[in-house]
Amino acid sequence: MKLSSQHRALYCYLILSVWIFLLVAGMYKYIGNEESISALKHTNNDIPIRSFSKNLKPDIKMRRIFKLCNPPEEISIGNEGLVHVNYSLEGILVFLRHGDRGPLAHVRNISSVNCAGDLFNTDSFDSDLHFRSYEYFLQNLSIPGKSPSFLPQFLGPFHGFPLIPPTSGECQLGQLTPVGVSQHLKTGHILKLVYGDRLGVGNGSLTSEDFAVYSTRYRRTFQSALSFLYSFLSSEDFQKVTLRESQSIAFCFNDCACPAAEKFRHRFSVESSEHFRSHPAVVKLVSTVAEIVFEIPDPALTSDPIALRDALLTYVCHGAQLPCIDGLSFNKSPQQICVRMEQVTGLFAYTEWEARQYVKSSNLKRYCLLRAYGLMRDVVSHMLRIISEKKPKLILYSGHDRTLQYLTTALGIVSDITSAPHYASRLVIEVYKNKEQHLASKQSKDGPIARDYFFRLVFNGRDLTNHIHFCKGSTSTAIHQAHKLNMTESPHNASNSQSWIKKQSLSYLCPIESIVRFLHDDYFLSFNATNFKDACAIHN
Template sequence: MLTALTMKLSSQHRALYCYLILSVWIFLLVAGMYKYIGNEDGTSTLKHTGNEMPNRNFPKNLKPDIKMRRIFKLCNPPEEISLGSEGQIHGNYSLEGVLIFVRHGDRGPLSHVRNISNVNCAGDLVNAETLDSDISFRSYEFFLQNLTSPGKTSSFLPQFLGPFHGFPLLPPTSGECQLGQMTPVGVVQLLKTGHILRLAYGDRLGIGNGSLGTDDMTVYSTRYRRTFQSAVAFLYAFLSAEDFQKVVLKESQSLAFCFNECACPAADKFRHKFSSESNEHFHSHPAVVKLVETAASVVFEMPDKALVSDPHALGDALLLYVCHNAQLPCIDVGTTEKLPPESCVRMEQVTGLFAYTEWEARQYAKSINLKRSCLLRAYGLVRDIVSHMLRMISEKKPKFVFYSGHDKTLQYLTTALGVISDTTVAPHYASRLVIEVYKSKEQNITSKKANSGTVARDYFFRLVFNGRDLTNHIHFCKGSNNLTTVQAKTSEGSENLHNSSMTPHGPRRQSSAYLCPIECIVRFLHDDYFSSFNATNFKDVCSVHS
């Protein structure tokens, strides 16, 4: 009888049991989908493992695959900016000074694009209570507001701003994207860059100990809001409050920082030839031509002939959407006969475009015209660099020289030095290049014993681009006769100096780095700079080859 009763109850409640089990299963399924597919606004989250991108949201029409991760690297998210091999030379070498070059931070597009009002260029920064354990956007904003508040204008501010008086110190935090103007994300990129480089160089340069004077710091910026604001953000994070007040900003009239050696018709000629080469590359890929024409007609509000045939202009515009987690633009179907029925930019178009521009960048190393153009554009800057190096040797100052520039600034300089790669010719936002000047303690002791005093051969330099030691790529440094291999301290877990994400407080291990004698760059400037032109000076090259 008990058995019969049990079977009866089981039969009656079987449906209830199945319902409960099914409900639990559906709940777990929905929870899993919510976690791994997205939240209520359709974005998805990736876990940061190994070399994958750190946690960030992706738009619904941008799938987080390998190709898209490569494109996101062009955005240079602040959370990915970390210390590389900068400042890792110790032991028998003393750091005498650094020259730092940066591209400005994240900015709005250079041309009018569609649906720009729907893009939040501030991201989550202006709504977050805290941004990072090391750098706070809010504290920086408060610092600037306090600096310029009515009745509290600091006495040093007019001297600090110099020719940039009247420029806004901070971009709009409303989230509105403005043409060519830096975004709050760009500010954080430079704050982070300044912070990590202070960890690398601060103590060794005397930052914050009261030893730095006005003539120990030289700061240049081009006359653009984005480069000026990048410079201020970097200096705030890199310098102490006391040292910050000693800086005097200087203006460069040219994005090449060419100073007195700017006018050169020959440079324009070689650049035009290089543009023709790039145009030939572009038209040799009919599928890419069609892609650019189709996507540009959607992306740009007023597409003209130049925009619909320029893959780089399109790539720059698409970064607005990609870097700010915005939906790719669409246009109403049927507004123009040239567009296919589907009139939204598609993910495969984005990845296809950037795959092409990456390929094209790799072809730049083969271009003689690009090399010659950059040699002439960078001549004034290389002269300025060598002048500062020699002053660091003879006068022990300046300790720190800073150039806030553009992608072309870095492209001209690295190409002129023979350091050519897809990352140097097309540097991402907030890219950094550092030239470190070192003095050998051992050789100096030998020189003193020989009563020969301090000589130039006691001094060396190295070039570090976005954390990578590229000194052995400089064409006049190559070879065992010039390069000195030294042991550098790196953090445990870094593969090597060419692929590192280091923190200065972690365990150290030994790795190789390179130093090039300063005599090499001096000889290159004075004797060999124009050898490829069969000329001996800037004036002759610019007039003969124009």
């Protein structure tokens, strides 16, 4: 009886211990999940905590914010170009968001922010070496009276634009920074490793007709395109390019005017405002922080979390101290009131949540469909030219975050990643020919040639082809025989790519016939229309 009683006591002790452990673990998880929400509630600025130090190790929430900065050393090869050897690369369409830039509105203490960052104090990606080489190249191009003969033809409508942003470190409103240049030097470098040989870059086979390069008429997109091309092309091929201007950030060309698009944009804006107002803690946070961050009072800015996020990136991405203003404490004594890091993480937690709501908005989907139509027509036109004429090999669109958002949303790819792309984001559409299938088609002379061609969509290194709504269930192929990259120039990138190949097993390919059919037959189904003009007509 005594032994049995001891066993019962031991069992009770063990059960109680397990119960306490589970209770503590559950509370820890709950606290961790609620931390971002609770940060929104603490908006009292009576403690003048002065920004953050780059020497501090950021927590997981701060690392998510830093990803929006996209430092050059973090840009690496993803699963671009990884397909079965039966498929030959015929051409690529590259969509870029401009690189790191200054704020779009006047913010406090801008003179204390070094927009060159640590670019010239780091060994990562040999940033100093690559940037200085590029700077020297451009300086030689622009020597008065000694400019090369190809330069006027190359610059086209951008003649007279500065080729490179100031390297002094001074932040300028909306202008590309040296870090933004370095981001696209790195992007061009890694994509050249993937696609260069397969497209014939540097082997003398390419002509001016193999390039179609578009940029919006902003310095930041023009300079981003220039730095990408310098790094992606050989010096010989660089001289064959002519830059073309897009009047719209949507690259809509001849299909821009659309009253209905503005109607859907307004409806989506109302939805976002309702989301915002339904979070009183966020409303208070944005109002409080905006009064500190923005120099010029503007009601539109003090109630716009997206504009505030953009302004805060100026400080976060360049390791600057968060702004402060002179104020009064509770006892009315003078003191500085500063933006705190928990306010930054709270704001970004909300904007991430808001971006995840976009997938539910039919108004956003319709707005993007109408805005992206002109670009979609241009994309399909270039694809068909690649099939019929074997050119161009490189089509580049240097644009903005909304450029990428319009296109991906129109294709049915809606996520917080594609809806709010970080600086220097890249979207690549790869056009492939099935060599075996094409040979069989030529011998039998049966069926349209387009059925032998496929495409992939890779966004910041991630294959999203199977997320396109008309490509779901698309062809998948093993990639264990993927094209081996010549990585002699960059052993670090080689190891990254090889480790990636070991992890992945499938590569998705979508028939080009699918995107042609979508554009011509299904694009306007949600508008109960068959063409752009009817879809753009406003119906009550």
